[in-house]
Structures are given as structure tokens and as C-alpha cells.
Amino acid sequence: MSRKILLEHIDVPGINTFDTYRKMGGYRSVEKALKTMSPDDVVEEVKKSGMRGRGGAGFPTGMKWSFLAKPVGVPRYLVCNADESEPGTFKDRYLMEKIPHALIEGMITSSYALGANTSYIYIRGEYFYVLRILEKAIAEAYANGFLGKNILGSGYDLDLYVHPGAGAYICGEETALLESLEGKRGNPRVKPPFPAIAGLYACPTVVNNVETIAAIAPIVNMGGDEYAKIGIGRSTGTKLISASGHINNPGIYEIELGLPVEEFIYSDKYCGGIKNGKKLKAVVAGGSSVPILPANLILKTANNEERLMSYESLSDGGFVSGTMLGSGGFVVYDEDSCIVRNTWNFARFYHHESCGQCSPCREGTGWMEKVLHRIEYGHGKLSDIDLLVEVSKKIEGNTICPLGDAAAWPVASAIRHFREEFEWHIKEATLSQTRNFGLLAAHEALVK
Amino acid sequence: MNLAFSEEALALSKALMKRYPEGKHKSALIPILHIAQAEFNGWLSSDAMDYVASIIGIKPIEVYEVASFYSMFNMQPVGKCSLEVCHTGPCAINGAESLISYLENKLNIKLGQTTADGMFTLKAVECLGSCGSAPMLQCGVNYYENLTNEKADELINKLTSENRLQSYTDIK
Ligand SMILES: Cc1cc2nc3c(=O)[nH]c(=O)nc-3n(C[C@H](O)[C@H](O)[C@H](O)COP(=O)(O)O)c2cc1C
Ligand code: SF4
Ligand code: FES
Numbered sequence: 102m103s104r105k106i107l108l109e110h111i112d113v114p115g116i117n118t119f120d121t122y123r124k125m126g127g128y129r130s131v132e133k134a135l136k137t138m139s140p141d142d143v144v145e146e147v148k149k150s151g152m153r154g155r156g157g158a159g160f161p162t163g164m165k166w167s168f169l170a171k172p173v174g175v176p177r178y179l180v181c182n183a184d185e186s187e188p189g190t191f192k193d194r195y196l197m198e199k200i201p202h203a204l205i206e207g208m209i210t211s212s213y214a215l216g217a218n219t220s221y222i223y224i225r226g227e228y229f230y231v232l233r234i235l236e237k238a239i240a241e242a243y244a245n246g247f248l249g250k251n252i253l254g255s256g257y258d259l260d261l262y263v264h265p266g267a268g269a270y271i272c273g274e275e276t277a278l279l280e281s282l283e284g285k286r287g288n289p290r291v292k293p294p295f296p297a298i299a300g301l302y303a304c305p306t307v308v309n310n311v312e313t314i315a316a317i318a319p320i321v322n323m324g325g326d327e328y329a330k331i332g333i334g335r336s337t338g339t340k341l342i343s344a345s346g347h348i349n350n351p352g353i354y355e356i357e358l359g360l361p362v363e364e365f366i367y368s369d370k371y372c373g374g375i376k377n378g379k380k381l382k383a384v385v386a387g388g389s390s391v392p393i394l395p396a397n398l399i400l401k402t403a404n405n406e407e408r409l410m411s412y413e414s415l416s417d418g419g420f421v422s423g424t425m426l427g428s429g430g431f432v433v434y435d436e437d438s439c440i441v442r443n444t445w446n447f448a449r450f451y452h453h454e455s456c457g458q459c460s461p462c463r464e465g466t467g468w469m470e471k472v473l474h475r476i477e478y479g480h481g482k483l484s485d486i487d488l489l490v491e492v493s494k495k496i497e498g499n500t501i502c503p504l505g506d507a508a509a510w511p512v513a514s515a516i517r518h519f520r521e522e523f524e525w526h527i528k529e530a531t532l533s534q535t536r537n538f539g540l541l542a543a544h545e546a547l548v549k
Numbered sequence: 550m551n552l553a554f555s556e557e558a559l560a561l562s563k564a565l566m567k568r569y570p571e572g573k574h575k576s577a578l579i580p581i582l583h584i585a586q587a588e589f590n591g592w593l594s595s596d597a598m599d600y601v602a603s604i605i606g607i608k609p610i611e612v613y614e615v616a617s618f619y620s621m622f623n624m625q626p627v628g629k630c631s632l633e634v635c636h637t638g639p640c641a642i643n644g645a646e647s648l649i650s651y652l653e654n655k656l657n658i659k660l661g662q663t664t665a666d667g668m669f670t671l672k673a674v675e676c677l678g679s680c681g682s683a684p685m686l687q688c689g690v691n692y693y694e695n696l697t698n699e700k701a702d703e704l705i706n707k708l709t710s711e712n713r714l715q716s717y718t719d720i721k
Binding site for chain 2: 176185186187188189190191193194219225226227228229230262264265266267268269270281282283284285286287302343344345346347351352353385389430432434438442443446447450453454
């Protein structure tokens with residue numbers, strides 16, 4: 102369960118340069134694809150791999166690619182989503198900064214598979230220094246004949262550009278991203294049409310996450326069937342996890358899907374346990390948008406089965422007792438964490454980031470932030486808790502894009518699992534200003 | 550309008566517009582606004598936005614509506630060094646709040662304000678993709694991570710002695 106694919110060569114000195122990357126076997130997938138495979142062959146391998154998009158929604162990449170419309174005489178585009186703004190997520194930055202050529206190689210092989218002759222990497226503006234790293238890598242790839250006209254004599258042409266955003270979480274949503282790339286406000290589009298039919302400049306477009314695209318090279322190199330053997334069940338392959346919060350070893354870990362959550366949190370190979378010898382209180386397993394789970398439910402499912410780092414296991418129990426793998430932003434909370442404060446913090450985030458197009462999201466996130474603020478600062482009423490649940494339900498499913506759901510779930514789940522803590526905050530308004538609630542009785546029973 | 554880009558900035562902007570298909574060069578608007586901010590003291594005045602509109606050949610309103618949407622574009626003057634501390638969840642639980650108070654006291658300003666000498670602006674921003682290195686802040690193109698009060702002091706000294714506009718784009 103410690104197999105490394107994307108980060109295999111991360112520690113090789115100079116791996117950020119073309120020469121070293123190439124020496125370590127880099128750009129083989131481009132040679133293999135362009136010289137020995139048709140574009141459809143590549144798509145077929147990706148389908149066989151079973152790999153699911155690493156941006157958050159977990160949609161199978163091969164299937165997404167096969168939906169791409171191919172009208173004659175109309176250009177198609179591949180756009181890489183390097184917006185990475187989901188709180189708790191910092192894996193794409195790490196990958197691009199350390200092994201920029203892994204993304205460039207994936208972009209070339211993927212663009213070939215999709216028949217795109219111009220591709221863009223949309224990177225959040227705050228990552229400007231990473232943009233420079235990518236541009237340098239792209240220049241090296243051009244200089245070595247892996248980009249530009251007639252790549253490796255195959256007759257295939259590709260131009261690749263990096264494009265900065267300017268600070269807007271919503272531009273991670275794929276249609277907002279495309280609007281932004283067209284030089285407009287990042288307002289998500291009403292779907293259908295989906296980008297596969299009408300995306301960038303109204304042309305057929307695939308939008309994929311950085312990690313998804315980087316994984317295309319190893320999939321092509323080893324073949325889809327081999328890749329599908331890694332991982333567990335329908336969670337094939339490896340996944341980059343961004344680990345943060347109250348742990349001894351925050352950072353990026355490449356795990357084989359199926360690793361037990363408990364091992365991930367406590368093993369010295371990964372998070373290394375809770376900082377300062379404290380107890381675990383809660384985890385947000387897949388970025389701020391996914392439901393928060395208390396310690397007992399993140400380690401074991403409601404059926405008392407070991408919880409695994411996989412799409413299926415993390416979502417076992419639905420939203421009643423499960424969560425989602427999401428983007429792999431794994432945030433750990435110790436016994437002293439205040440769930441009310443954290444929930445308010447996330448609500449403020451979503452209110453700040455709502456693009457404002459739909460009233461349930463625009464108004465609802467504002468309401469949730471306001472009500473959570475007053476509970477946190479000792480002015481809450483008991484009826485506020487139900488009010489929050491009600492507002493979150495009014496947002497969920499009633500908006501143009503999933504940001505509304507992403508804002509509703511953290512609030513609904515915090516109340517579902519930590520209701521007593523919210524009540525305590527309201528009843529003990531004065532006391533709650535000077536100390537934290539601590540662990541729920543149920544959690545104290547945990548061994549660790 | 551009396552504003553104009555330097556020759557290099559103008560050449561770079563023109564080159565950026567060529568990255569997009571025929572007739573789609575409005576796509577270069579955000580990249581060019583970043584250049585404008587670096588060229589014009591770190592913020593976008595209406596003259597600056599009108600100038601960008603004239604380079605791209607679009608209406609000024611198309612520039613205003615975009616510039617005002619994105620948090621990295623300053624619609625008001627800012628200090629030479631904008632200290633942007635992440636205060637989202639993962640950073641908040643690992644020291645962001647006390648870093649902000651420390652900086653407020655040290656610089657004698659509140660969040661959102663600029664020091665009287667025009668050197669520092671203090672801002673709280675949302676997740677910068679550095680959650681495992683909390684607390685952290687961004688200033689210009691650089692990330693400063695795993696900050697302590699001492700490291701923050703050093704940073705302030707360094708930036709004060711450099712005494713120049715720290716813009717997002719100025720990596721060479
Ligand atoms: C509000 C919101 C923010 C998102 N942010 C990101 C992001 O930063 N990076 C990303 O890859 N996907 C993000 N997504 C998911 C994208 O819309 C899209 O599903 C993804 O880029 C597809 O790539 P994949 O299939 O490779 O996962 C976001 C979605 C929403 C609704
Ligand atoms: S759900 Fe929110 S972010 Fe998404 S389109 Fe509607 S208002 Fe904008
Ligand atoms: S929460 Fe601060 S960088 Fe992510």
C-alpha cells in the first residue's frame with residue numbers, strides 16, 4: 102500500500118529539469134502514444150485503467166473523454182484545472198513545483214488522445230511562481246521536440262500555454278474556469294450544454310485536474326489493465342493526499358487507494374499521529390466541501406468496518422455516517438478544536454467565494470455565516486441550530502453549480518455529528534468564550 | 550489618459566494575446582491586468598483599466614467587470630508590500646489568527662489597512678494552497694510558510710530594506 106507512481110522520482114536531484122526527467126524515463130508515454138497508438142487506443146487504455154478524476158467529483162476519466170464531441174472542422178481543447186483552491190488541498194502545487202514535466206508529459210499524451218492542437222493550463226494566480234516553473238518546463242519541451250509542430254515526426258502538432266487566474270475559488274468549477282479563460286468573470290454556466298459539447302470558445306472541451314492528467318503518462322506506459330490492479334475495487338491507482346491540521350507530519354503523501362484511514366493518520370510514514378500527544382476529534386477527509394466526520398466514524402464505518410482511503414469506503418453510509426474522498430484534502434482536528442468556530446470559518450469562506458448568480462447560494466451562505474458567527478461569539482439561540490439546517494437544505498440542490506452544495510454540507514454535517522457542541526455553545530455562552538467543548542463522551546471511549 | 554506600459558510590458562502583453570485563437574484575444578485580459586498592477590503601483594485605477602481596454606481593443610466596462618470580480622486585483626491603492634495572511638480553516642487552527650494579531654500590533658494597523666508610510670498593507674485571504682505549512686502569508690510572488698513571530702519580524706525587516714513594490718508577477 103505504499104506504491105509510488107506519480108512521486109516515484111520526487112527525490113531525484115534535478116527532476117524538475119527536462120534532462121533528468123527524461124533520463125528517469127520521462128516522456129516515454131508521448132513516444133509510445135504518438136508512435137504506436139491511435140488517439141482512440143489511448144482513450145481505451147484510460148477507460149480500462151478505471152482511473153477517476155482527481156479534482157474532486159471522482160468521475161471516471163476515460164468515460165469523460167469518450168463523451169467529447171468531434172464535429173469535423175471544429176477545434177477541440179484540453180484544459181488543465183490547476184486552480185486548486187479547495188481549502189485543505191495543496192497537492193497540485195507540490196506536483197507542478199517539484200515535477201513540472203509530469204504535468205507537461207500528461208498534457209501532451211492527453212491532448213493527442215483527445216485530438217486537441219492547442220491546450221491550456223489554467224493555474225490560480227497566487228501560484229505565479231509555479232506558473233514560471235511550468236513555463237520553463239514547456240520551453241524545454243518545445244526545445245526538445247515534444248511540443249510544437251510535427252512532434253517526434255508523427256505529424257501531430259500541439260501548442261501548450263499556461264494561463265493565470267486572479268483569486269477566485271469558483272474558477273475551479275469547470276465552466277467558471279472556461280469563462281475566466283475567455284477573459285470574463287468566473288460565473289459558472291448553466292448546463293447543459295456540457296463542456297464536452299460546448300466548452301472553451303463554444304468548442305468541445307475536456308477539463309481535467311492536474312493530478313488526473315499527470316496520471317495519464319503512467320497509465321499509457323503500463324497499460325490500463327495493469328493500472329487497474331493498483332488500488333482497491335473501483336478506486337484504482339494511487340492518490341495524492343494533502344495532509345494538514347493537528348498532525349506531526351503535514352505534507353503530501355501518495356497512497357495506494359485502499360490504505361486504512363487509521364494507518365494514514367497514525368503511521369510515521371504518513372501523518373505520524375496527532376500533534377502534542379492529543380486525541381483525535383474529527384477529520385475533513387476530502388477538502389472543506391465534504392462532510393466532517395468525528396473520530397469514531399472516520400476510523401470505522403457505521404457497520405464497524407475499518408474505514409479505508411478509497412472513494413467507496415469513505416462514502417460508506419452516505420451523508421448519515423460517511424463522507425467523500427473529494428480532492429484528498431485531509432484536515433485533522435485534535436481534541437481542543439472548536440467545531441463551531443471551524444464551521445463558521447468554512448461558512449465565511451463559501452460566502453466570500455459565492456459568485457452571487459443564484460440567490461440560494463448568495464443569500465444562504467451569507468445567512469449561515471451570520472448565524473454561525475453569533476453562535477461562536479455567544480449570542481446564539483437554540484433555534485439557530487435548526488435554522489442552519491433549514492438554510493443548508495434550501496441551498497442544497499437548488500443552484501447552478503455545486504458550490505452551493507459544497508457550502509451546505511460542512512454545516513449540515515457539523516450539526517449532525519456535533520449537535521451537543523453547538524447546544525453547549527449557546528447554553529454556556531459565557532463559558533464558551535474562554536474554553537473549548539472538548540471531545541464528545543462517545544469519542545473519549547476511543548483508544549487513541 | 551496619461552498612463553502607459555513600459556516597452557517590455559507592452560511587448561509581453563502583445564505576445565500574450567497571441568496565445569489565443571484568432572479573435573479570442575480577450576482571453577489575455579486577466580494576464581494583462583496582472584501586468585498592469587505590477588506596472589501601476591500595485592492597483593488598478595480607472596485610468597489603468599481604460600488603458601488595458603485600449604491595448605486589447607475591448608470596452609472599458611468589460612475590464613471593470615472582470616477586475617472587480619477577482620480578489621487579486623486591487624481596486625484601491627495598497628502599500629508596496631501587501632501581506633496576505635491565509636485565515637481559512639486549516640491555517641486558522643494552526644496559528645493564523647495569532648499571526649494576524651501579531652502583525653496588527655507590530656505594524657500598528659488593522660486588517661485591511663495600510664501603514665502611514667505606504668509600506669505595508671495587511672490582508673486576510675482565503676486558502677492559498679499551503680495548508681500544511683501554516684501559518685503562512687503571501688507577499689508578491691513569494692510564499693512565506695511555517696511562520697513564527699520571529700520569522701515575521703525578519704520578513705518585515707527584509708521587505709522594509711528592499712523597499713520596493715512586491716508584485717505577483719515579478720519573478721525573473
Ligand atoms: C466550487 C468548485 C470548485 C472546484 N475546484 C476545483 C479545483 O480547484 N481543481 C479541480 O481540479 N477541480 C475543481 N473542481 C471540480 C471541477 O469542476 C471539475 O470537476 C474537475 O476539474 C474535473 O477534473 P477531473 O475529472 O480530472 O477531476 C471544483 C468544482 C467546484 C464545484
Ligand atoms: S451556486 Fe453559488 S457559486 Fe455556483 S453559480 Fe450559484 S451563486 Fe455562483
Ligand atoms: S488553509 Fe491556509 S493555505 Fe490552505
